[in-house]
Amino acid sequence: MSEHYDPQTLQAKWQQRWEELDPFRAGEGATDDRPYKYMLDMFPYPSGDLHMGHGEVFAIGDVIARYWFQRGYNVLHPIGWDSFGLPAENAAIKRNAHPAEWTYANIETQATSFRRYGISFDWSRRLHTSDPDYYKWNQWLFNRFFERGLAYRKGGLVNWCPSDQTVLANEQVVAGRCERCGAEVVRRELTQWYFKITDYADRLLDDMAQVEAGWPDRVLAMQRNWIGRSTGADVAFAIEGRDEPVTVYTTRPDTLYGATFFVVAPDAALASEICTPDRREAFDAYRAEVAKLSDIERMSTEKEKTGVFLGVHAINPVNGERIPVWAADYVLSDYGHGAIMAVPAHDQRDLDFARKFGLPVRVVVHTGLADPGETGEATPGEGTLVNSGPLDGLSKVDAIAKIIEMLAAEGNGKAAVNYRLRDWLLSRQRFWGTPIPIIHCPDCGEVPVPDEQLPVTLPDLRGEALAPKGVSPLAAATDWVNVSCPKCDGPAKRDTDTMDTFVDSSWYFLRYCSPGYEGGPFDVEQVRKWGPVDQYVGGIEHAVLHLLYSRFFTKVLYDMGMVDFTEPFLRLLNQGQVINMGKAMSKSLGNGVDLGEQIDTYGVDAVRLTMIFAGPPEDDMDWADLSPGASLKFLGRALRVMTEAGAGTTSGVPVESGDLALRKVTHHTIDEVTKLVESQRFNVAVARMMELTSAARKTIDSGPGAGDPAVREAAEALAVMLSLVTPYTAEEGWHRLGHPAPVALAGWPTADPALLVQESVTCVVQVAGKVRDRLEVAPDISESDLQALALASDKVKGHLDGPPRKVIVRAPKLVNIVP
């Protein structure tokens, strides 16, 4: 038995043993009556080896999974790879190879690292989204969405990344730049496939109530903001010289009498249609100028308002007033109806525009603030309606109700709801993704590839053939593209775009429940057992992307009767980032820390312990503030305690005869660690384990010694609790205590309530909030006894001049006397 603590030796020894034992397989048998738990980490993208960020997420997830294993749950803790995506394609172009080569080599590298890292995965359920037997079901699901009218093709302005040469979803454009590569996104007119996520906007918003307790507030807030539901009214304005009225959406129908002009998005068809001949030249010039602007320039709030008069007037339906119609790019063509009524007095954007172009400002809500026309500050707040005919004197809320009623009676408007959320653009003009299973037939139109012909696999393209050229590389594979129409058998062509890889990750958690299933994307019965995911762990960067899409998929599958829940992830934990020296790690800063190197130096357990102990899991940790060396030192201490306990005691000696003081510490620690792990305060749980280690050390050195059964009890509890964080050290300690592997299934220790009871408690006696005395009292002392005892204290009397005004008693811990 080696006294020396060498993490690398322990790792080699136990990793092999665990692979033989395979202790983390999720049970499937009908006889398995353990309760189910589903623990899921966001699956990795295979870009090279695991990094520090992976080290943290998976360490955190593993604490939770291993705790459930110890508690006797039937735990599903799967692993797989999100293996479609651009980096593989770029690597393939560079190396004149196939993206699969790079992808699957990286997967193997990561898998090897995961095994060394000791995560409690059920490896038998491993999946890769780039495998045809996975993406086949993306296509199958696409067909179902298509049948339900939830997948459709439309033309329109889309976000185009000039660097990646593909379109992007709204969610993938961050501040006007491509979320992946940072290039400035431009707008292009293209016909693309969309998922109709907007049909689910209300449910995506309302169902958040189900997860409110389990998700971080900020993620809920981000999703709410992203969906951006607003309520207001649609109002129809007649346009002079046009037969049909134009509808605008407004959240402030109460200010309708304050509308002094009308604005249309310059890129909307309406603007061009209603522009008069004498204004045509100015409008065309303006539209061209706007089209040249990048999203970044266009969206800048600093930017001065621009626009042109279109030569026509709109008629305000409530007072018949003629107001000029302008085109201006602060009005977006794809929100609401692409046109607005402008109320400059009560909307800052309208006011900025009005002041620039000398348009009138009319106050219709008296807010008590200075005239916006004078100050340049719009007054969007509450107030009393003025200059508004029948609305005069009403509050904002009452005026909104009344005007909607009036508009509805006249047929000029109605209450309306709008969303910031747009439909999910899912076509990508790239290769390494799931082919969209549609065949375009000149006679039959869009024809889905019949289910029995799925999967539509990717043609074998590599190297230069994958270079971005603005159309999908698949278009060049003529043999692949040209097919006969499934309906009429005539010549037809395959759709050459691939799906956004967020489709792949929108349902992978369901596939894990029955990974090899061939009868559908997942076995409905298995998902009924395991789903929904009890705990999901991953980065905040997916707060609106992946999480919103997965929630959408789950709701569609619910409507299809394939799942019996409407929210996929009951609890969500977003781990913080691992940074170094105050900044995110990056090559250019030269502050990168390599996970593999850290493990080589300190060992897996010390690295995992350092990450868990650094602070609350959702906080960022700065590696420069941390000390894996100290973690290693602690693990040495802990293992020594377990070793000495193993050598000095015999299993089975009645523990009741052991040192009472240590036993109390042990049981207290078990009780506390249990609560701390359940409330996900893992850093504090580790601190408690450190205390237990010190207490055991003390008992060995200056108490009854290593032979005391209480030392064994402490060491055994320590081994099991440590197994959540540092599995190798725990396993070795458990072994030295004479128990067979795996410690992971040893069972969580139970605190004996009798040992949690304290014989006496220190009661603090305060006078006017200041501590004046401490009393040792029984924990079950009555309030009146405690009050009498406190008032009898000489130290207290010294601070009292007469009878106290008030005495607050919180037995048994505190008495506060108000003089």
Next chain:
RNA sequence: GGGGUCGUAGUCCAAUGGCAGAGACACAGGUCUUAGGAACCUGACAGUGUGGGUUCGAAUCCCACCGACCUCACCA
């Protein structure tokens, strides 16, 4: 500008209305050791960003301000 999170020893963090300190880093000293290291022990260091308020009592709840970070950003 809207929304969100957060400010506690030199540092990372505990303390979920009740004694500001559990744990750790770094620092200083000691025991042991030929020495170095390791191991073990001991010690010093803050009154909670600022200002109000609620309360018998506030790091904790409320308001304002300062500062940091995240997020959305002309969504009518």
